[in-house]
Amino acid sequence: MGQAPVVSLTWDRRVPARCATVKSFTGLQRSKQPMPDRYAVIGHPIAHSKSPLIHGLFAQATGQDMTYDMIDGGAEPGGFDRALASFRTAGGRGLNVTLPFKLQALAAATQASDDARLAGAANALRFDGDRIEAQNFDGIGLVRDIEHNLGLPLTGKRVLLLGAGGATRGALLPLARAGVARLVLANRTAAKATGLAREAAPHLGGCVVEGGGLADLTASDTFDLVINATSSSLSGEAPAVPASAFASAALAYDMVYGKGLTPFLKAAQAARCTRVADGVGMLVEQAAEAFAWWRGVRPDTRDVLARLTVPLV
Ligand code: NAP
Secondary structure, three states: OOOOOOEEEEOOOOEEEEEEEOHHHHOOOOOOOOOOOOEEEEEEEOOOHHHHHHHOOOOOOOOEEEEEEEEHHHHHHHHHHHHHHHHHHHOOOEEEOOOOOHHHHHOOEEOOHHHHHHHOOOOEEEOOEEEEEEEOOOHHHHHHHHHHHHOOOOEEEEEEEEOOOOHHHHHHHHHOOOOEEEEEEEEEOOOHHHHHHHHHHHHHHOOEEEEEEEEHHHOOOEEEEEOOOOOOHHHOOOOOOOOOOHEEEEEEEOOOOOOOOOOOHHHHHOOOOOOOEEOOOHHHHHHHHHHHHOOOOOOOOOHHHHHHHHHHH
């Protein structure tokens, strides 16, 4: 079986970020210079990933000597583990992990954060000798985007989280840590949300968590923040949320990004919700968290966010 294909995005700190180029893996060799630290994102498929661009811009802005590659782990069983071993053997320092390998990344770890454990998945790995540390920064990036970029403090807020998949799992602990008062999980398959709420409740401190079906939401269930953590927008659909779910001045947040005004965000606007956002800030902020974890310096995200934002029209 062949090795996982690797594409490398590298950059020269003397030229503007938009001059970053895609090179073959051997293009990384720099004679008479110490080798830069190596990072990558692994997934399948991976060509669409924005992570090389984001981390390239972060590295350039913070002056870090590093490379950031794309690794396609392939569809065959064992592909992720082989690519992981080969990357570590070659001196790799850390990986971002995207679909479908987030569960396998956690399973490969020797240490895992509480966020990764409750999420049941890791989206970032750090290598230190024999140690493989796992983190899940998706929910942390979500909270950072909502509070810092969108200006909605979460303390005491009522939050409706639509969905009960990986993105929902990853958001639970960070939302509770941010001081959310009430968290309702509503999913197309009600039993998944009920089970997840029951599993998460002991870990969420003072945050009251409930789970059920979308149809269980009543007119008295009103929220300051409604997050679409389903993949419905990818198929041009919206979860069936009653208009009464949106409090006046509520924020409607779709985790999907780059799709403009999604059916969920349109439905929120039709319910007189004036504040809508997509998940591009979550993507950029989770990347900044991983970058800080690896390099010890947190990049400013504003320029990168502005560059990746697709207008919500
Ligand atoms: P997942 O684990 O596959 O879960 C998908 C969820 O969506 C399930 O709860 C599923 O309900 C629900 N769903 C799918 N189609 C639906 C529809 N037409 N109507 C109502 N519910 C529907 O996916 P995930 O990893 O949680 O990802 C969810 C979304 O978050 C994706 O769009 C992903 O792109 C986005 N995301 C964004 C970021 C970011 O950085 N911005 C990070 C992570 C994820 P059932 O249980 O009934 O099947």
